[in-house]
Amino acid sequence: MIKAIKGAKDLFYDEVVRWQALEKLVREIFENFNYSEIRTPVFEETRLFARSIGEETDIVSKEMYTFTDKSGLSITLRPEMTASVVRAFIEHSLGKQFNLNKFYYIAPMFRQERPQAGRLRQFHQFGAEALGSSSPSLDAEMIILAYEILKQLGLKKLSVKINSLGSPAEREEYRKVLREYLKPHYDKLSETSKVRFEKNVLRIFDSKDERDIEIMKDAPRLLDSLGEESSAFFEEVKELLSKAGVEFETDTALVRGLDYYTHTTFEIVSESVGAQSALCGGGRYDLLAEQLGGTPTPGVGFAAGMERILLACANEEIEVGKKEKVKLYIVRIEKELKNKAFELALFFRRHGIKTELDYLSRSVKAQMREANRIEAEHVLILGGEEFLKNEAVLKNMSDGSQKNVSLANLEAVLKEISG
Ligand code: AMP
Numbered sequence: 001m002i003k004a005i006k007g008a009k010d011l012f013y014d015e016v017v018r019w020q021a022l023e024k025l026v027r028e029i030f031e032n033f034n035y036s037e038i039r040t041p042v043f044e045e046t047r048l049f050a051r052s053i054g055e056e057t058d059i060v061s062k063e064m065y066t067f068t069d070k071s072g073l074s075i076t077l078r079p080e081m082t083a084s085v086v087r088a089f090i091e092h093s094l095g096k097q098f099n100l101n102k103f104y105y106i107a108p109m110f111r112q113e114r115p116q117a118g119r120l121r122q123f124h125q126f127g128a129e130a131l132g133s134s135s136p137s138l139d140a141e142m143i144i145l146a147y148e149i150l151k152q153l154g155l156k157k158l159s160v161k162i163n164s165l166g167s168p169a170e171r172e173e174y175r176k177v178l179r180e181y182l183k184p185h186y187d188k189l190s191e192t193s194k195v196r197f198e199k200n201v202l203r204i205f206d207s208k209d210e211r212d213i214e215i216m217k218d219a220p221r222l223l224d225s226l227g228e229e230s231s232a233f234f235e236e237v238k239e240l241l242s243k244a245g246v247e248f249e250t251d252t253a254l255v256r257g258l259d260y261y262t263h264t265t266f267e268i269v270s271e272s273v274g275a276q277s278a279l280c281g282g283g284r285y286d287l288l289a290e291q292l293g294g295t296p297t298p299g300v301g302f303a304a305g306m307e308r309i310l311l312a313c314a315n316e317e318i319e320v321g322k323k324e325k326v327k328l329y330i331v332r333i334e335k336e337l338k339n340k341a342f343e344l345a346l347f348f349r350r351h352g353i354k355t356e357l358d359y360l361s362r363s364v365k366a367q368m369r370e371a372n373r374i375e376a377e378h379v380l381i382l383g384g385e386e387f388l389k390n391e392a393v394l395k396n397m398s399d400g401s402q403k404n405v406s407l408a409n410l411e412a413v414l415k416e417i418s419g
Contacts, residue, residue: 007113007121009307014323018310021321022153023106026126029149030104033141035128038103040084042110046074052083052260052292056199063111065121077110082260082285082301083292085129090294100132106306118276118308127282127303131289134298136233139264139284140240142302146268146280147246150309154318157271158279160246163254164234165202165261166226168287174222175201185215202255221252230263237264256281260288264300272315273308280304328417329376330357331367333383341382344410351414371397378417380405 004010011019030037046066053060065077078084085103088094094101106126113119128145130138143160150158165171178201182189189197190209197204205216226234241248248266256265265283273279282302289297313320328348332341341357348355356374358367371379381393386404394416395402405413 005121007115007119009120009122017323018313018320019306022306022310023126024321025152026104026106026149029145029152030126030128033102033145035102035104035130038085038088038105038129039107040078040081040088040105042108043075043077044084044087046076048083048087048292049076049079052086052288053080054200054260056195057203059111063113065110065112078107079109079111080303081105081107081109081125081127082129082288082299082303085301086131086288086292086294086299089131089297090289090292095132095295095297098132100130102128102130104128116276118273118305118311120307124306125303126306127280127301129299129301131297131299133300134286136236136264137240138300139233139237140244142282142300143237143241143248143264143266143268144244144246146282146302146304149304150268150270150279153309153313153320154316155270155272155279155309155312156316157312158268159271160241160248160266160268161251161254162237162241162248162264162266163251164223164226164230164237164263165255165265165283166222166230166263168262170226170230171202171222171262174220174225177220177225178202178204178222181219182215188215205253205255216253222255223250223252233263256283260285260291262286266302268304270308270312272312276308278305279308279312324354326356326371326374326376327353327378328355329367329371329374329379330355331364331371331379331381332358333364333381333387335361337382337387344380344382344407347410348414348417353414353417380413 049064050060055061059079064079067075069075089101104127108122108124110122112121115121128142147160179197182197186197188211190207190212193204193207193209193212204212207213254265254267261283263284267281268279269277270279280302284300286298288299289295310320330341330345332338345355345357356376362370377397379395379397381395386392390407391404392407393402394405394413405416
């Protein structure tokens with residue numbers, strides 16, 4: 001038997017209802033904040049991700065689905081969306097059309113990680129990217145947006161962690177300070193961290209290695225060496241969050257895995273999803289557009305993992321979405337009436353009534369059982385003496401009442417059902 005690829009999931013029935021409800025909520029909230037949806041291809045040239053995310057990140061070095069197409073071009077299934085959005089922004093000169101572009105997306109991403117609960121190889125993110133403004137209010141808006149969605153779902157055990165990486169210059173200066181601090185500990189660092197020491201020393205904060213963690217505990221923090229401007233920026237973000245009622249904590253070790261962040265970084269974690277606790281993360285990336293060959297353009301964004309959010313909801317016993325019930329089930333008594341039932345069903349369906357009928361030549365009893373099973377609100381029984389009078393029996397399944405309706409006046413039946 002051919003199975004789905006490991007770490008990629010099929011979704012159907014109740015599970016899809018939950019996804020649709022989450023997607024609907026996400027869209028509503030993004031639209032309220034006046035974000036426009038952006039859709040980009042699922043694959044891009046490999047060098048886009050190598051250049052933006054960074055060669056030495058786990059994503060680029062180990063996790064990308066990369067292949068060479070028939071023309072010899074190296075192509076990668078997108079592992080995240082920011083690079084694609086910024087690529088599209090540059091390619092279509094969107095900065096010339098509008099000073100500020102606010103985008104959102106709901107899309108599948110691909111990373112070849114070890115699959116486990118809350119970690120898949122094809123997973124889905126919703127997120128936002130705003131390009132063109134250096135205002136701290138947009139940093140705050142990203143955090144508020146993500147928080148709002150999670151709160152409106154009903155999630156409780158959330159904590160918001162924020163940090164600032166300052167300006168590019170401050171970050172550069174801090175790199176030196178951190179290297180100085182680490183030099184005497186170099187031999188004790190893990191092999192991965194030794195590589196990071198050279199290539200991207202900040203990322204040693206992301207290490208899960210016990211010894212690295214111990215060493216990093218006393219490392220100087222970037223947040224403590226921010227200049228006046230960056231500090232004021234960070235203060236403003238915090239003030240806006242407080243006013244919005246978003247509780248947060250400052251986490252000075254939060255540098256995030258990607259190389260292009262400046263100023264604000266944030267993560268929202270949930271106690272309800274075990275080891276994979278980060279539901280979403282993001283931050284400001286003022287350097288990225290330039291790094292990808294565009295004019296320097298400030299940007300800020302976040303991405304949230306939808307599988308993890310739904311897992312957190314399930315663990316907190318939050319019901320997400322409800323399937324709309326069938327409003328009308330048409331039961332036909334005589335088999336010869338099957339096409340009449342089909343025609344009637346089409347009429348109701350065309351009038352916006354969710355309608356079902358039998359396709360399996362079932363007995364009348366079995367059709368009634370099916371109507372019950374799917375919890376149809378009404379049943380229209382077609383056949384017998386009533387049919388000879390051009391009538392049918394309409395049964396209200398919630399109170400069991402029934403009445404004869406005329407098949408010559410379907411508008412009246414429509415009213416009855418919709419009522
Ligand atoms: P990142 O793009 O790595 O910052 O991830 C943003 C969010 O996407 C994370 O907080 C997770 O919720 C989600 N995420 C990242 N990788 C995976 C994965 N392999 N499977 C499921 N969700 C993921």
